[in-house]
Amino acid sequence: MSQNEVVEPIIGLIGGSGLYDIDGLEEKEWRTVETPWGLPSDQLLFGRLDGVRCVFLPRHGRGHPIPPSRLNYRANIAALKMSGVTDIVSLSAVGSLKEELPPGHFVIVDQFIDRTIWREKSFFDTGCVAHISMADPLCARIGDVLEEQGRGLGLDVTRGGTYLVMEGPQFSTRAESNLYRSWGCSVIGMTNMPEASLAREAEICYATVAMVTDYDCWHEDHDNVTVESVVKTMQGNSAKAKALVKAVIPALGQPRGLCSAGCDRALEYALITAPDARDPALLTKLKAVAARVL
Ligand SMILES: CSC[C@H]1O[C@H](OP(=O)(O)O)[C@H](O)[C@@H]1O
Numbered sequence: 001m002s003q004n005e006v007v008e009p010i011i012g013l014i015g016g017s018g019l020y021d022i023d024g025l026e027e028k029e030w031r032t033v034e035t036p037w038g039l040p041s042d043q044l045l046f047g048r049l050d051g052v053r054c055v056f057l058p059r060h061g062r063g064h065p066i067p068p069s070r071l072n073y074r075a076n077i078a079a080l081k082m083s084g085v086t087d088i089v090s091l092s093a094v095g096s097l098k099e100e101l102p103p104g105h106f107v108i109v110d111q112f113i114d115r116t117i118w119r120e121k122s123f124f125d126t127g128c129v130a131h132i133s134m135a136d137p138l139c140a141r142i143g144d145v146l147e148e149q150g151r152g153l154g155l156d157v158t159r160g161g162t163y164l165v166m167e168g169p170q171f172s173t174r175a176e177s178n179l180y181r182s183w184g185c186s187v188i189g190m191t192n193m194p195e196a197s198l199a200r201e202a203e204i205c206y207a208t209v210a211m212v213t214d215y216d217c218w219h220e221d222h223d224n225v226t227v228e229s230v231v232k233t234m235q236g237n238s239a240k241a242k243a244l245v246k247a248v249i250p251a252l253g254q255p256r257g258l259c260s261a262g263c264d265r266a267l268e269y270a271l272i273t274a275p276d277a278r279d280p281a282l283l284t285k286l287k288a289v290a291a292r293v294l
């Protein structure tokens with residue numbers, strides 16, 4: 001990877017609750033992509049938007065059969081990497097933990113607190129150990145584009161905020177919700193970790209549009225979150241999300257240099273296992289996501 005490299009971006013879109021398709025894709029084709037970690041949530045939808053190559057993955061599968069804790073996050077990210085994806089825009093329904101972030105608001109989050117415990121969190125393992133930086137877990141370059149295009153469309157957008165990732169599938173207790181508020185978190189959801197950290201391990205730029213659907217269960221003037229309320233608000237949010245996607249793809253799809261935020265070099269100094277101590281079988285798998293440094 002040279003400093004003068006020209007990247008022809010391929011944009012990955014991960015659609016969350018209520019977003020199972022993308023409008024206006026041309027040359028559309030659903031394709032099965034098998035990875036060394038198994039199958040992703042569904043087939044991937046390949047196509048072009050304004051000439052830019054895009055790959056869409058419905059996070060929970062079409063029809064939403066897979067709960068957050070059972071998603072094969074490694075297969076989802078590996079399948080996007082194996083499809084050539086360089087930049088991911090993740091679209092997620094979230095609960096609001098702040099008064100000033102009402103339903104309908106979009107938050108371009110910049111931090112996570114990961115409270116999940118049952119998920120496979122790394123492509124690396126015994127036989128090849130890597131430690132990447134997660135200090136800034138989201139791609140600020142994509143965040144800039146999302147913010148500019150979102151504001152241009154007149155959407156209610158907040159730049160920055162912490163997304164609390166809970167295990168689920170049950171929603172939080174009120175005590176938990178208030179605890180996360182006391183930590184200063186902005187929004188709560190169940191899916192963005194380890195999705196974001198695996199994207200970083202695979203050196204894919206990743207940014208999240210967190211679309212507020214409810215006030216979780218802490219707000220005295222609002223009902224506690226239910227699937228019904230999330231789905232109802234997502235009907236309004238999804239039209240705005242689709243408009244945002246349509247606006248950001250041409251901007252993100254322009255040929256560019258290396259990522260100014262450095263996400264595409266995340267593995268540069270991350271491997272610690274000596275070459276002669278590495279497990280050949282694991283290395284074979286890792287070539288799908290980390291060939292650049294192996
Ligand atoms: C249907 S409400 C709970 C569900 O919605 C969010 O999913 P996603 O991030 O894929 O939009 C949340 O994390 C839960 O999985």
Ligand SMILES: Nc1ncnc2[nH]cnc12
Nearest residue numbers: 093094095188189216225
């Ligand atoms: N309140 C909430 N908690 C967790 N995930 C959510 N997704 C949408 N609303 C949510």
